[in-house]
Amino acid sequence: MSARFPRYGRTARLATDPVLHADPSASATASAALPPARRALVLIVAFLAAALLAIGAAAPASAAGKGGNGGGGGKPASSVTYSALGDSYAAGQGAGSYLNTTCYVSTKGYPVLIDASRTITLNAEPACSGDSSLDVVSRQVALVPATTTRVTLTVGGNDLGFSTVMQDCFVLVSPTACDADLATANSMISGGTITSRITAAVGAIRTRAPGAKVIVTGYPRLFAPTVTRAYAQQVNTSTTALNAAIRTGATAAGAVYVDVEAAFADHGIGSASPWINDWSWFNISAGFHPNASGYVAYQGRIALVW
Helix, strand or coil: CCCCCCHHHHHHHHHCCHHHHCCHHHHHHHHHHCCHHHHHHHHHHHHHHHHHHHHHHHHHHHHHCCCCCCCHHHCCCCCEEEEEEECHHHHCCCCCCECCCCCCCECCCHHHHHHCCCCEEEEECCCCCCCCHHHHHHHHHHHCCCCCCEEEEECCCHHHCHHHHHHHHHHCCCHHHHHHHHHHHHHHHHCCHHHHHHHHHHHHHHHHCCCCEEEEECCCCCECCCCCCCCHHHHHHHHHHHHHHHHHHHHHCCCEEECCCCCCCCCCECCCCCCECCCCCCCHHHCCCECHHHHHHHHHHHHCCC
């Protein structure tokens, strides 16, 4: 903070100036004995020191901002506390305005949009690009406050090797590798691996925050139905199967499932108004993720079951 607010260092030095801490009557006598120009300078320094000290005293209160215990950021103490877990779709990757480029947490992601409500306080957002359901259980759940009353979870794509599938099928296209990737993914879906992992993730969340309502979302179909690009419709079909597996695992563990396929139906890649970013070498991180409008759609669907 000293680098961001260098005035605090200057304030500390001014506050130790003997002129500011001497006996008032002695200070007045000494000041009167000084030449007019010197006396004016002393008074100006004293005034600036008092002003800077006042600013420094007020800064910690505003820096506290939005806290994890509700009521922060001007919100009422009775606000719903909320934690957001999952992968890049939970973090907001693709929307820009990133708070960091390690996890690609965005101020335009659906967790921050939900937090905009005066009655909801986002107290943890460990969601991170690249994380799988196993990462949620091993790392993210521990960061959820035990008193949290809402938790959202978007995860499952990375369990299937999402980035590898996108690379082999649409970026550095390799039909042999793409076919193998899709076969592995579909096997994990049909064999129950995804369902059991989602159930385990929700169970871990409920153990950590017993009073929380857990909301699990699915994924949009990436491509408009009119897109004829190789593998596009196969990936769409696999996405629908993935969503079905996520729904089964979530509801089995007592969570509420939110479908987003319908909301994105006319807004896939290749549509007239896409809410999903296509691949671009000029914006690699955004490819195959929702844009800002897509995350607004996510927020709207979650709000229906909140």
